[in-house]
Amino acid sequence: MQKSISLKDTAMRLQDIDFPLQALLAAPLQGVFVISGLLDDAAKRRNLHQEISNAFYTLKRNQRWRYVVLLSDSIDVSLSLYPLLPVIRLSPPSKSEIADIVSNFLLESQRDLNNELQRQLVQAFSGMPYGEIDVVLRQMLSKVSEGALMPSFALGYKREKLKGRGITLPAGPDIDRVAGMDELDKTMDKIRLLFQPEAEARGRRPPKAVLLWGIPGTGKSLAAKLSAKRIGGAMVAADWNSLVGQSVQESMANINHLLDLVDSSGTCVLFFDEFEKAFHGWDSGVQGGVLGKMAGRLLSWMQDHTSDVVMIATINRLNLLPAEMIRRFEYVHFFGSIHAGALHEVFKVHLDKHFKYNFSFKEWQILLREYRGCTPAEVAKAVQHVADDLYFRDVQSGDFTPELPQLELAMLTAERRTFTPASSQREISDQIAEIQNMAEYAKPVCGPDQSDFAVIEQPLMGIPNSGGTQKTKRAV
Ligand SMILES: Nc1ncnc2c1ncn2[C@@H]1O[C@H](COP(=O)(O)OP(=O)(O)O)[C@@H](O)[C@H]1O
Ligand SMILES: [Mg+2]
Known part of the structure; x- marks a missing residue:
């Protein structure tokens, strides 16, 4: 009884003091002592390693039976302490x-x-x-x-x-398929099968990392979200900027926590959207080179991990990624401007959600010509605007019914005149050109246009269509 009271008192006193190790050494107690948080303070306490090593030798010399356990989220123990402080990693349950x-x-x-x-x-x-x-x-x-x-x-x-730790569990995608991207579809299906137990029997395993590269609005984030659903796994999204903490140690603890989390999540997609952010200034040595250390940790995880995790990263500019990082991606797809057949598929997916419509082949041709050069996101937005307008019209005129409204082609062509596609902006067209120039790194998301809408295409702004077309037989 007496003993437990004195222990409790000591625990309370130790909580409030700056140097719990010294206090512990001075107290006339025996037992196992658990100190949490001390190692997390390493950045603030310059002499922490010295304190720990002094405590170790004092405890060793001392006759009393004491055992000290330090708890920490991070396992960043300096090399000189390794022989004194064995690290036991506690993994979350399987x-x-x-x-x-x-x-x-x-x-x-x-x-x-x-x-x-x-x-x-x-x-x-x-x-x-x-x-x-x-x-x-x-x-x-x-x-x-x-x-x-x-x-x-x-x-x-x-x-x-x-x-709070730079990780989100994204909500599901707004639509249930990436329309018109047959080559991407094949890759995703391959990955789905590589997650099946049969793959292991043949010594195959899922790819560790996949890179989706292209201009904004082409469906990269959508494809990543759908891939998680497809392989039947969870999706964990990480925001690199939020992973960077106040200190090197906090940042490393965050990235270690993230990787532990995905490693213990079973089948899982680790998603980095706009991944180039991770490498902005990574070799600059700012904040004690923390960005480089984090990137290094991620690189070695990408190489070594054996869990059922595929990392999917999206990126707008490939030249911002260091070459050793690009090499780690087993599949790289590029999202460029899409051909008429793919655009048709994208329209159908979005129109089906909002309207009743019955376009003739000729009308489709007009629509696809008008929207040529638009990204899937621009198509999605245009369809959304027309749906909003129709709703507004019906409510105002008192004709509202919950049924899907009938769509006329003219509404979509009129909507097209209200915006300028991003592909006609200089910066974006430069990016498309860059994608085409570096295309040997990557596979296009769509193959040749097999649809009835395939036409002999004029190069767009001097840039060949990313998918090529069947009729021009352009190599892709
Ligand atoms: N292939 C596609 N098929 C159908 N809709 C698409 C497609 N690609 C993009 N979209 C639409 O555009 C929206 C934005 O796409 P997103 O994946 O965020 O583009 P990115 O990540 O390349 O900028 C999606 O939520 C979806 O509504
Ligand atoms: Mg995106």
Whole structure:
């Protein structure tokens, strides 16, 4: 009894002091002492390594039985401390361990959850440590009465928590397929199959990294989001700028945390949107070269990891990536201007969502000619505007019904005259040219135009169409 009171007192006193190690050495106590947070302060405490090494030798000389455990998020221990301070990495529980925790919890709390909801719950908990899973399960007991809402509660918690560390779990895409991009589709299907257990039997494994390169609005982010759905995995998006912390140590802890999280998430896409940001100033040595260290950590993970994680990065400018990084991507696709057949597919996907329509072949030809050079995002936006206008018109005239409205071609062609496509801007057309010039690095997202709309194309602004066309038989 006496002992436990003195320990508690000491714990309280140690919490408030600047030098817990010295205080501990001075206190007449024996036992196991756990100090958390001390290693995280390394950036602020210049002599920390000295303090630790002094403490080690004092403890060693001393007759008392004491054992000190330092807890930290980061494993950035200097080389000189390695022999004194063995590092034990605690990984979050694996998926099957989480599945056990969840089923025990359901049994104890007498709740029933079907297999699919249990699977979603396990997915939501992946990457979280044991203690945290326990806390969230307990919160769920009091806050969620319906079993069907449990996975979204856990996911909501995880989203909030990760946001603070530069990680988001993106919402699903606005449409369910990347239209008109047959070559990209083949690659994605290959990747999906490489995630199947059969692949392993042949010694095949999923690619570690895929790069989607092209001008804005061409569907890169959409393709990345859909690929997660396609392979049946989670999607973890990282924002490089938010991963950079106040100190080198904090930044490294953030990137390590991110990589641990994806490594323990089972089948998963690690998504870096606009990845060139990661390399802006990476070799400049700012902030103690933190950007270079982070990039180095990511590079070695890209090479070494064996988990079922495919990293998908999107990028506007390829020349901003260092060559050793480009080499790490096993598949590189470029998104350029799309041919008429692909544009037709993109239109259909978006029109089907908003309208009833019945265009003749001739009308399609007019539409595709008018929208030539537009990106899929510009098509999506134009369709959206026309849908909004029709809704507005019907509400104002009192003709509103919830049915999809009938679309006339003239509405879309009129909308086309309200904007200038990005491809006609100098900066963007330069980027398209650059993409074409470096195309040997990458595969186009669409092959030759096999559709009835394939025409003998005039080069756009002197730049050949990225997909080429069947009729011109241009090599792609
Ligand atoms: N291939 C496509 N098929 C259908 N819609 C597309 C396609 N590509 C882009 N879009 C539309 O454009 C929007 C913006 O695309 P996004 O993926 O964000 O472009 P990027 O990342 O290349 O800038 C998408 O949300 C979607 O509505
Ligand atoms: Mg994008």
